[in-house]
Amino acid sequence: MNRRLELLTAYPFERLARLKAGVTAPAGLAHIAMSIGEPKHTPPAFVVEALRQSLGKLDSYPATAGLPETRAACAAWLERRFGVRTAPDTMVLPVNGTREALFSFVQAVVSSDGRAGRPVVAMPNPFYQIYEGAALLAGAEPYFINTTAMNRFQPDLDSVPAEVWKRCQVLFLCSPGNPTGAVLSLEFLKHALALADRYDFVIASDECYAELYRDDRAPPPSMLQAALASGHDEFQRCVVFHSLSKRSSVPGLRSGFVAGDPALIKPFLLYRTYHGCAMPIPTQLASIAAWDDDDHAAKNRALYRKKFADVIPILEPVLDVVEPDGGFYLWPDIKRDDETFTRDLFASQNLTILPGSYLARDTADGNPGRHRVRISLVAPLAECVSAAMRIRSFLEKN
Numbered sequence: 001m002n003r004r005l006e007l008l009t010a011y012p013f014e015r016l017a018r019l020k021a022g023v024t025a026p027a028g029l030a031h032i033a034m035s036i037g038e039p040k041h042t043p044p045a046f047v048v049e050a051l052r053q054s055l056g057k058l059d060s061y062p063a064t065a066g067l068p069e070t071r072a073a074c075a076a077w078l079e080r081r082f083g084v085r086t087a088p089d090t091m092v093l094p095v096n097g098t099r100e101a102l103f104s105f106v107q108a109v110v111s112s113d114g115r116a117g118r119p120v121v122a123m124p125n126p127f128y129q130i131y132e133g134a135a136l137l138a139g140a141e142p143y144f145i146n147t148t149a150m151n152r153f154q155p156d157l158d159s160v161p162a163e164v165w166k167r168c169q170v171l172f173l174c175s176p177g178n179p180t181g182a183v184l185s186l187e188f189l190k191h192a193l194a195l196a197d198r199y200d201f202v203i204a205s206d207e208c209y210a211e212l213y214r215d216d217r218a219p220p221p222s223m224l225q226a227a228l229a230s231g232h233d234e235f236q237r238c239v240v241f242h243s244l245s246k247r248s249s250v251p252g253l254r255s256g257f258v259a260g261d262p263a264l265i266k267p268f269l270l271y272r273t274y275h276g277c278a279m280p281i282p283t284q285l286a287s288i289a290a291w292d293d294d295d296h297a298a299k300n301r302a303l304y305r306k307k308f309a310d311v312i313p314i315l316e317p318v319l320d321v322v323e324p325d326g327g328f329y330l331w332p333d334i335k336r337d338d339e340t341f342t343r344d345l346f347a348s349q350n351l352t353i354l355p356g357s358y359l360a361r362d363t364a365d366g367n368p369g370r371h372r373v374r375i376s377l378v379a380p381l382a383e384c385v386s387a388a389m390r391i392r393s394f395l396e397k398n
């Protein structure tokens, strides 16, 4: 087997299961899961219906490039949401959720030919775990850029040595960030692109929480906008990743898309043709219905805002919590060991959260997830509120 598989770190949920093993939670309290980032709102009925209506279309192989209508719906949404125009046929590709695309994109891009030194894939730390696994399996060295409260959870790109940038082939950005909820500004994105130009690397911008944000006056910008603002009129060096999982609460549909530089999309399509990851036609037709509609996404966003509005005042007296600019996570500084906190909270309240250190890696400046926990506000509102009360009562006693 591929020896690089041995380099993969146990996934955070495996480590969490080990942490909780042998701990008995109080039987009188129903379990509340706030560890996993799986949206739990009811999927829109019209999307489910579009899927049901198209089940007769299972008799043909789908094309890897997707239906023209699917690419057009994604491009139309990009234009409504970010004001950017993309050519659907050369700049947009449907993917079976961004997870597989984030992984496969790195396999398609990273190359050991013609460049000195081991390839680097740079990423924020903490980060969505796929970035690191993708880098390791592609034979690249992951380079972690810490995001902390000190830098407002923005990766400090200027802290990266030139020697690392010279070997960098892919820079991952995530905005709104998982787990921090931080949004990267247009200025930040333009600066990242200037570095990509200078050192010749590609930016993979994970924007799958782009529809979940706090302030209607400041929706998170896309790397595609930064590209246009930097004179990259064909989105040179940029690929963005978008998903219906969070926007439309359909994580089980496995539907997203990538968009950007046609010089990257074309070879990525070739890679995917061999990999065999075309999106089933019923999934595409349901996805078109979802991308075409913005009302349900606004309603979904409002549900998360209501959760933050109700949960934060309960936690504020005992915990350093702030509403993030985007996403659906709280990422508080708990000022103590995050594994012990997670285990003790489970033992006392039958409530599962995720130790922050599981989402980050140790660096010379420490592990930026240490002393933090990720709390996902994915459960129904009433459950989130009772979870907040349990955390508060736990902290009042501990």
Ligand SMILES: Cc1ncc(COP(=O)(O)O)c(C=O)c1O
Pocket (backbone or CB within 6 Å): 037, 096, 097, 098, 099, 100, 128, 174, 177, 178, 206, 208, 242, 243, 244, 245, 251, 254, 255, 256
């Ligand atoms: C930052 C980030 N990127 C990508 C994904 C993958 O989402 P999906 O594969 O459902 O599109 C997730 C899922 O939790 C995520 O948190």
